[in-house]
Amino acid sequence: MSDYGQRYLSQVSTASERFAANRDDQLALVERLQALLARAEQLSAAARPRFEKRGQLLPRERLGRLLDPGSPFLEIGNMAGYLVDDKDPETSVPGATQIVGIGYLGGVRCMVQVDDSGINAGAMTRTSTRKGIRAMDIALQQKLPFVHLVESAGANLLDYEVEMWMLGGGIFARLARLSAAGLPTFTVLHGASAAGGAYMPGMSDYVVGVKGNGKAYLAGPALLKAATGEVAADAELGGAAMHASVTGLVEYLAEDDAEGIAICRDLVAQLGWNRHCPSPPAGAYEEPHYPTEELLGIVPVDYRQPYEAREVVARIVDGSRFLDFKPGYGVTLVCLQARIYGMPVGILCNNGPIDPDGASKAAQFIQLCDQAQTPLLFLQNITGYMVGTAYEQAGMIKHGSKMIQAVTNARVPRLTVMIGASFGAGNYGMCGQGYDPDFVFSWPNTQLGVMGGEQAARTMSEVFRAGAARKGKPVDEAMLAEQEARVTAHYDRQSGAFYTSGRLLDDGLIDPRDTRRVLGMALQTCWEARHRVVQPNAFGVGRM
Structure with missing residues (x-):
């Protein structure tokens, strides 16, 4: 195994009251997250009798x-739509009637989108559209085949928004x-795909x-x-059998959902997709010396309580080992060189x-990582x-x-x-x-905005007092x-x-x-995206 860098010596006392309090607070947020995600799954599963009646x-x-x-399976946008249309925390359902993420089909890494037609018949909202667009943008950037299991009632006409139509x-x-870039697109037509959804x-290749x-x-x-x-x-107007024999829209006709999915898997396998990309180096790696479970007790939910960022890194990187770049200069910005599953990474x-x-330290560190083609990882806990x-x-x-110049223009994965x-x-x-990072995720304790609510309120009061004077x-x-x-309540609510x-200000x-x-x-x-060879064209594959 690699012994890259020096093992960090943790100063955290897992027996302390503060550790226990942090852990309890974080667990409460994680349990809330799990309950909300289960809400979407349970609502969709409640439609089982209707699906079984149709043999689906x-x-x-x-x-x-x-x-x-x-x-x-790396899910994308798991909270999309939460508190957007339905603003009641007790009833709002996350997911935006879609399940999206990166997964494997026959060993091929693909972007997958599944219409959750168990919820509102899979009807699209503006957030659904934005989530689908984000999935496709990731597929294009990361050179992933795109697989879509389709069944959607289309846009909800009762909640029509002109912006959604334009986004669509x-x-x-x-x-x-995607097709023109040499990235195959697949649709399995499980149910209705009407109007623009047609x-x-x-527009799919298969x-x-x-x-x-x-x-x-x-x-x-x-x-x-x-x-x-x-x-x-329905059947004569747009049934799958009609499209397979009359219009040519459907290439492969399946008897049921299971066979349709099996055909899709066979089609992906037929690509020989992994022939066009070398396998990642099979370097040995060591799990973190400190348990990842301890992350819950290290980071307080209240961002105003300080903690040592290196303690977080030590529970994420291989062997809890890293090199500390200029640790005595610009001390509040920590720059570390480490590995994750054997892959080098520069951490800020x-x-x-x-x-x-x-x-200044960060700008130099980012440029050094860019020069060495080392991906960058930003762990944000920053008030400004x-x-x-x-x-x-x-x-x-x-x-x-x-x-910011360095962050924006770095060519390596971020x-x-x-x-x-x-x-x-x-x-x-x-x-x-x-700044278009390749991926951006959040912990449930994250607080995001132009500034904290109390700071915004005090700032506005000072402006008012100065004007009055x-x-x-x-x-x-x-x-x-x-x-x-x-003002505090208005800022903190958001x-x-x-x-x-829920507003897709992250990938989940x-x-x-x-x-x-x-x-x-x-x-x-x-890594795979930057080593894959594709066959682009001026146009996508046309349906004949």
């Missing part, structure tokens, strides 16, 4: 048949781009249709009758706000850059800009995990979503106190990880104990 598998059963048994075109454009099979249940039409029977007065049956994490020295006369005169803007605070320009400098007017402190309470992840929430596993899958995906 439930969406999660389809996914289970599609993926290699026992293989890892981006789905079909991305299918065209272009899901229409289409498997399930006899009887699979349907694709630009206008379903109800819309057709309303628009033209014509009365037509926070022990406080970023000062000018820390920003240092402010004040001394820091302004020390060039905080200039040095912070150097860091992974971000938000594990605490993620405020203001600190989010930017630590490669937040706006200029005008020579008295300050109504009672009014200001009421305003501060209102900063929690469940709220922000993860249990802190799964961080190493998630990063391993993400790093392997990025």
Whole structure:
């Protein structure tokens, strides 16, 4: 095994009251996450009688048949839609009627999207559309075949939004781009795919249709009758059997869901996809010396309580070993060289706000990793850059800009995990979503926003007092106190990880104990993308 770097000597007392309190707080959030994810699964499973009557598998059963048994599945956007349309925490369902993630079909790493037609018949919302677009963007960037198990009632016309209609075109454009980039696209037509959704099979390279249940039409029977007065049956209008024999939209006709999925797996196997990419180096690695379970007790839920970021890293990297880059300079910005499952990685994490020295150190470290083609990992617990006369005169803007330049233009894979605070320009400098990291995940304790609610409220009060002083007017402190309470509540309501992840401001929430596993899958995906040879074309494969 590799003995890269030096093993970190932990100073954490797992028997302390603080450790126990942190663990209890984190576990409560993890249990909330698990309960919310189970809410979507249970709601979908409640439709079983309807599916069985049609001879269908439930969406999660389809996914289970599609993926290699026992293989890892990296879910994307697990909280999408939570508190977006239904803003009641007691009833809102995460997932946005889709199950999306990276999994293996016959050993081939693919992006998989399954319409969760057990919930509202798989009807699409604006968040569903954005989630699908994110899945396709990842597939394009990471050079992944795209597999879609389709059954959706289409857009919910009662909740029509013009923005959703406009966004929807981006789905079909991305299918065209994937095909043109040499990345095969597959559709299994399990049920209805109507209106714009008909272009899901229409724009895919390979289409498997399930006899009887699979349907694709630009206008379903109800819309057709309303628009033209014509009365037509599902089967003749857009049934899978008709498309297999008349239009040529369907290449492979299956008797049922299980056979359709089996055909899709055979098609992926037929690609010989892994011939076009070398296998990753099979280097030995050592599990962390300290249990990943201890992450729960190390990181407090309250981001204002300090902790040592190296303690987190020691529970994620191989052997709990790393090299500490300039540990005595810019000390609040920690830069470490380590390995995860044998793969080298440069890690940036926070022990406080970023000062000018820390920003300069980070910029150099990022450029060194880029030169060495070493992926970057940003573990965010950052309230921002240092402010004040001394820091302004020390060039905080200039040095912070150097860091952001380096973060933005690094050519190596960039992974971000938000594990605490993620405020203001600190989010930017630590490669937040706006800087297009390859993947960005959050722990359930994350707080995200321009600033904390109390800070925003106090700032607005100071602005009000300064304005009143200029005008020579008295300050109504009672009014200001009421305003501060209102502003604090407004900011804090939007900063929690469940709220922000529901709006797809990350790729999903993860249990802190799964961080190493998630990063391993993400790093392997990025490695494969950068070593894969594809056969691009000027246009996607046209249906003939």
